[in-house]
Amino acid sequence: DTEVTQTPKHLVMGMTNKKSLKCEQHMGHRAMYWYKQKAKKPPELMFVYSYEKLSINESVPSRFSPECPNSSLLNLHLHALQPEDSALYLCASSQLAGSDYGYTFGSGTRLTVV
Amino acid sequence: AQKVTQAQTEISVVEKEDVTLDCVYETRDTTYYLFWYKQPPSGELVFLIRRNSFDEQNEISGRYSWNFQKSTSSFNFTITASQVVDSAVYFCALSDDSGTYKYIFGTGTRLKVLA
Numbered sequence: 001d002t003e004v005t006q007t008p009k010h011l012v013m014g015m016t017n018k019k020s021l022k023c024e025q026h027m028g029h030r031a032m033y034w035y036k037q038k039a040k041k042p043p044e045l046m047f048v049y050s051y052e053k054l055s056i057n058e059s060v061p062s063r064f065s066p067e068c069p070n071s072s073l074l075n076l077h078l079h080a081l082q083p084e085d086s087a088l089y090l091c092a093s094s095q096l097a098g099s100d101y102g103y104t105f106g107s108g109t110r111l112t113v114v
Numbered sequence: 115a116q117k118v119t120q121a122q123t124e125i126s127v128v129e130k131e132d133v134t135l136d137c138v139y140e141t142r143d144t145t146y147y148l149f150w151y152k153q154p155p156s157g158e159l160v161f162l163i164r165r166n167s168f169d170e171q172n173e174i175s176g177r178y179s180w181n182f183q184k185s186t187s188s189f190n191f192t193i194t195a196s197q198v199v200d201s202a203v204y205f206c207a208l209s210d211d212s213g214t215y216k217y218i219f220g221t222g223t224r225l226k227v228l229a
Binding site: 048058090098107110 | 160161166209210
């Protein structure tokens with residue numbers, strides 16, 4: 001299995017809702033990442049998990065809360081989002097943490113906040 | 115400061131034409147890594163190649179080839195005999211050896227291959 005699976009593929013949520021994005025990989029990768037991508041822009045790093053521990057938080061607002069329950073799963077909990085948070089949220093993994101590795105990306109969750 | 119420039123915002127070619135996507139980078143580091151990723155309409159970024167700063171050999175993989183030239187700080191990507199399935203946004207990215215976990219992405223080049 002050489003892929004990263006993200007669910008749901010599409011999500012529409014109100015500003016008062018709580019929802020979660022899920023990411024799963026079974027490649028034995030020990031680093032997982034959340035990226036946010038706005039239309040016609042490159043992806044921006046949000047969080048890095050290494051060996052299930054949060055290593056990097058790129059000053060992301062607390063309405064985004066990551067969680068890594070085990071080495072194969074990565075969640076992103078969403079609460080009280082704003083319309084400007086609408087974007088494509090991409091999960092990625094790599095053998096070890098570090099941007100010198102090539103990443104395997106999922107196909108993303110397209111989030112719309114209304 | 116590190117920077118990646120993809121000056122071509124959008125390129126359109128007819129199927130079977132060759133096309134080169136340009137990538138120019140800036141870094142003061144001696145050890146760094148360069149990448150190309152493809153993002154088709156389905157959304158995922160597909161890893162195409164990783165090259166470290168000490169390996170200037172050009173690489174060919176099927177219809178894809180990459181030309182790394184440190185003298186001009188460029189890492190260009192050529193698709194030979196383009197196909198409609200090559201239509202995507204292509205990102206060039208740079209990372210250093212400092213363990214920052216962060217890619218410096220270029221702004222991407224949208225390639226449209228017309229049948």
